[in-house]
Each structure stands twice: as structure tokens, then as C-alpha cells.
Amino acid sequence: MNAVMRAGEDLKRLLVQIQEVALRTHPNCEDDLESLLTWINPNEPQSNHQCKPPTLRLKNSIKMLVNQYYNMELREDERDTGYLFIQLVRQFYVYQVRLHFFASLSNLHTFKDVQRLVKYYEFPLKYVYIFENCPEEWIGERDGLMHYLLNRHKKLRINVVSRLKDLVMEDDFDLAMDVVKWLNESNSNVSSMDLMLDLIVEKISRFCQDQMTGTWNNRFLIMETFNRFITSYWSQFCLLLACPEDNHELTTVVYHLFERQFVKLRTKEIFDIVVGVYPDSKPTLLELRRVLVKSKDFTQIVVEFLSNFERQIFNPSISTVNALLAYVKTVKAFLTLDPTGRCLNSVSAFVKPYFQERNDLVTVLLYAILELQSEEFEGPARAYLDTNSLNQLSQELKDPEFGIESSFETIPQADLLSRPASTATTAAMLDPRLPYKSVIKNFLQWTPEPMDTISKNYSKSLSASRNLLDILMDMFESKDFFVSEFLSLLTRKLLTLKLYTLDRKWSHCLRLLKTKFGPAGAAAVVATGIGGGDGGSIDGVRGGDPSNINNIDVMLRDVRGSSELCKRMHQVAGLDQRIYPKFISPLYWNRDNSSNGWTFQLDPQMALELDKYCQVYSEIKPGRALHLYKDQGIVVLTLSFQDGRKKRCEATLEQCSVIQQFDASTATTTGLTEQMIGARLQMDPARARAALQHWVQEGVLYYDGNAYKTREYLDDQPAENLPASKDSSASSQARTMSPDRDSRLTSILEQTWPFIQGMLTNLGALKVKKIHSFLKVTTPKELGFSMVTPSQLESYLHSLVEEERLICTTNDTYKLPK
Incomplete structure (x- = not known):
């Protein structure tokens, strides 16, 4: 209370002094003086200037009371009085500004509020030259108030910083310069330099986000983005920082920021880069490899990738072929990113248990290596395998750089670190006088492996020359399982082979497996032995069961022998040359002398022709007898219908025997039931039903609700419901x-x-x-x-x-x- 009263008394004394001094030089000027003081007083919002120019009368009052002193219109004896008057008015105005400032402090929330307030204070000074001879006094007063405002008003400080950020992000550098200038003039504890450096980092982050995201086919994206940024923004930022544009030290730091932002963005996008678009993304992987210098960056990339791989690939809706295709791309991409193989080692160790849970992994991999088409699929694979994805996988496996037949070497980290000096090192090694020079140089350049590296275990296989097949084989507990599955596929292929020539893709795969799993040097003499050539015998398998490869050799020799024996038999008169038999060694084809329940009678004519081949074989091979495997063999039939249609079909011996029971009489009258077929052929009714339904699906038979009949005319409509299987409980x-x-x-x-x-x-x-x-x-x-x-x-x-x-x-x- 005392302070307020004392301030009011001081103001009254000041007003009295102003009036006394004014009356000395201008008698009867009370009204003009009151108008002047009211007009410049910020605490008189209803009567002051209100940011409007003074009236003509007020201009005359200002000219008479203030400007006469500056215009040298006062007499010599009045100049000291005029100077004293200016000083007193100046004190009055500063006093009123301070009073108004602290009264308005709670209403200042934004930078615009501050600008509006400063403009309000400085407007009357354009007309009343009370600070003409000492402008620094007003500047100091104004900046002092702003200094107090920034240091004490936290909400305003936060809003100003936010406003500056918005202006910089919106490229409004003119208004940003006003904010920076105001911060510098206030000389507060808010550093404009620190703010601008933080905003440059944020601006670079957003610029990189806009320019680099999704751009994966550019080899020098960092430099191009940096150059665009410098061209567009660097001159404005230099003005805000008050530094020269050719500050190379600062631009080097900025370039490193672009590199770090590139690493950050690519870490977030690593799954899409690797699985989604590889190999189109190879340029960005090469650039990423160049800027990755910290082991924790590799770790973050691997962790981010595996979290996405587990979520998007290892779920029940993703088929094995798509999962394997994603993994093959992963192998290639990570070998491009990290030639040392440590990242890939961590990825492989993580995904191996997941892939081992997939029962069809080996089948899918073999199908891809063999490039099988959909008509060659067997069992459930025919229904669920995606042909397009399988073809993509086959193409990835044939990649000349990272394929199953191309070898590559993983490079130890020490070799990568010493690579820039490789020319000098080689020259030193060739110099016989300094054999120790390269050793010392490599020792000085060696960098120990960081403690936070993603993998401290160096596998011997990672340092050897490998190819894609070797890496894929690591997913299996035993390579014998892979060879056994191939043996099973090859057995079925050879048994269903119409003639005796194996497709080139099977021969190629067989040669590849013998190269990988046979003894060293076996690849040089391996040939399929089918359709010409001599098949080299394999006596062992590296790291596996030699019997699998030996079985393959025997099976190929059987097929080759069957081809030669068939040619001799076809020269015998009376044999049907449409039959191409295969004579196999049952022990090596995983077969015994029973047909595992496949008991049925063949068509008499077919049985007769096959007996002839048995007799001729006994004559050619005395002391040997043949046993027919009725569950094997393919018969090509041409079926004729009463409407003139002809249909060419392939069927098993069992299916052929069933369809041959339908002659012209039974086809169009009563038809045949599955029980009748089973009785005629001495066949299990369940197998008869399966054979009949095969011919229904082929459009040869139809079921009228009681029996099966041949579909002699296309108008013959099948019944909607086939007889239900007895195996179904419902x-x-x-x-x-x-x-x-x-x-x-x-x-x-x-x-x-x-x-x-x-x-x-x-x-x-x-x-x-x-x-x-x-x-x-x-x-x-x-x-x-x-x-x-x-x-x-x-x-x-x-x-x-x-x-x-x-x-x-x-x-x-x-x-x-x-």
C-alpha cells in the first residue's frame, strides 16, 4: 500500500514539475499540455492516440511544446528549460509504459500479442520526439521489458517457441526472422541459436521424410536430397543463424544429419525394402550399407525387420511358398546390406524354428528348384500351392548373383575396414623387401568387435564360399531329409514317366544335389544317364546317408536299362508296341512284392498283352521273373461316345479297368453300381467308388441316383448328389x-x-x-x-x-x- 501511494505521489510531483517547466516558456499552455500527456499515455485507452495520427490541434501542441527544441526554435536562454521539459516528459512516458506493461502482463500469450503491445508503445514516438537525441534509452527500456517478459512468462515463452517452429516448418522465413530478431534483442535465457539448430534438425527430418520415404531405386539419394535442401533453404537458415553460407564445418554436420535420417527412415521401412520390392530396392541397400557405421544401427535394423517378419509372414494365412519366397529375398537383401553375414546369421537363427514347423517346406523348396507346373503337383499341394508365387521363388533361386548355383563369399569385418587401402596393401605384399609392412598396416587398422554387436558367434560356414542352397539347407535339422524327399519325388516322377527321358529340370536338379551332397569332384562326372550319357556312380554323401544317392543311381540305371530292353522287345513280333514297360529293382525303389491292397483284375486284353511281355523278358533274362505293380503305370485312353465325341484321357490301371466295364449295353440301360464294379473286378468297393468318381469328374460318367452311366450325350445331366462316402459319420x-x-x-x-x-x-x-x-x-x-x-x-x-x-x-x- 505504501509503495502504491508513494508511486502516485511521485507521479503527481512529476506532473507538477512538467507543468511548471512548460509554463516558463509557453504561458497559458495548460490545455495543450494536458492534451499531449493524455494522447501519449498508454493507460488512457479511451482518450489516447489509439494508434491513430494526432489531430491538427494536437500536432500544433506537439510542435510548440516538444519539437521547437529539436527544431532550434527556442531562444538561447530557453533551451535549458526546453531540454528539461523533454526529460520530464520522457520520464512520464516511461513511467506510464511500465505501469501499463505490468498491468497487461497476464493478457500476453502469443508473439502477436507482444508485437501489438510494442507497436502500441512505439506509435506516439513517431510524432513526439522525446527520444530523438537518445534512442538507445527507449530501446533499452523496451528490450528490458521483453527480457522480463520472456524470463517470467512461461506460457508465452512456450507459445513463442511453438510459433517459431510453425513458421520455419511452413517456410515463412520473413516472420521467423522477426521472431528471432525479437528473441535476440530481448537478451533473455531463450537462445535463438539453440532454437534454430533444433528447428534445422526438425526441418531436415521432415524434408527427408518427404523426399526419401518410398524412394528405394536411387543409388545416391542422400546427396541429391542434401543438395535440394541446400538450394531451397540454406540461405534463409544462414540469415536466421547469422552465419556465412560457406561455413563448411556446419554444412558437414548438416550432411551427417541427412545420413542419420536416411538410416532412421530405412530402419522403419526395412521390411518393405527387403520383402516387398527387392531386388528393385538394391540401390538403397547399397547406399544404406555405405552409411551404416555403428553396430547398434545393424541391431536396430535386424530387430525391426524380425518383428515385422514374425507378424506379417509367420501367421496361418501365409502359405509356405510365400513365406519361403520372403525368406529368400531376405537372404539376398541382407547379404547385400551386410557382406559379413552377421545380420543374416541373426535372422536365420530367428526364423529357423518357425520354418521347421512347416511340414511342406521341403516339398515347396523342391518344387521351386524343379520349376514344376501346377499339373505336376501331387497330393494336397495341387490345391493350395500358389503357382505365381512358386514361379517367383523359382526365378529367385536361379538368380545368377545370389542363386542356388552361384557362389559368393562373406567378407570378414576386418577385410571391410581395410578395403580402402587394399591397393597399397597388395603392393606391399608383392614387395619382397618389406614382407611385414602389410601385416603392420592391417594391425593398425584393425577395429575390435563392439560389445553390443548383434552376433558374436562367427560360424565357420559364414566365412566360406557358399550359395543360396547352402543357406536354405541350414533350416533343416538334417540334410538327409531334403535328399530323401527329393528321392521320393524322383521315384514318383520316374514311375509315372511315359517314356524314358527325364525332363532337363529334373536332370539339372539331380546334378545340383550330387554336387552339393556327393563326394568332392563327383560333379565333374555326374550325368543323369537318361536319354543318353553315362551315369556316374556315387558311393557316399557328404554329411549324410549315402544310400539315398546310391538309390538314385540304381533307379536311373533301371530306367536306362528299361529303355534299352524296351527297344529289343518291340522288335519281337506279336508284342503291342504301345506298351512301354519299366523294369525296376524293388529294393532300391522302396517297394516290396505286394501291392499294398491294390488287388483287382485287369482287363483280359490288357492282361494278355502284359503276360506276353513277361514271357519275352524271361527269354531275354533267363531265370528272372516279373511282378506287376498294379498301383503304378499310366494308360492313355481315347474314349468314343455315341454323339461322335472323342475324349483323350490319362488314367491309372485301376481307373482303366473300371471304365472298361462300361460297354454299349450297360452304358445306356441300367448302368453299373460300385458294388457291381467291385464284384466284377474283385476290387474293394471304396476303391471302386473313388475310380467311378474320377470318371464323373472327367465328364465320362454320371450318377443318376441309382447307378453310374456313361455320358453318351452332353445333354445327359448328372445328379446333384453323389453317393456319400462310408467313411463319413454324417x-x-x-x-x-x-x-x-x-x-x-x-x-x-x-x-x-x-x-x-x-x-x-x-x-x-x-x-x-x-x-x-x-x-x-x-x-x-x-x-x-x-x-x-x-x-x-x-x-x-x-x-x-x-x-x-x-x-x-x-x-x-x-x-x-x-
């Missing part, structure tokens, strides 16, 4: 889907079939609720699976069981048929 409910069900629901369920296939392939048998929950998560939203109830899905699965596309087990789980 034959009367196999087709619970209502005939008038909604077409939209039908479409949704049919589109879920690939997802169900992939799920059951990867996870094995599942119950309805589990399948339903997985489909809700994995199917796209636009498919609309959310409208499908578990009971509707169960009905659809029952229909798939009836179609023999699925099997329903005793515990109500569903799985794919083997």
Missing part, C-alpha cells in the same frame, strides 16, 4: 447347405477356401471354432467374412468333406487329405 447331413441359401454367403465361403488350405497346411488339423476365429482375423475386411456364423462355416466344411477336399476326424477336427 452322410445324411453332408450337404446341410440350404439350396436357396444366399448367393453372397456362398461367394464368401468359396473365397475362404485358399485361407483354409493355408491354415490347415501350416497348423494341421483344427476344429470349427478355431478355423472360424482364424478366418475372422486373416481374411480381408472387404470379403465380409464377419457375416458368416460358425454353424454356416461347419456346413461348408461338411460339403468339402463330401467332395473329399477335406477329412473330418473322429474328434471333429478337419484336415487336408494326404
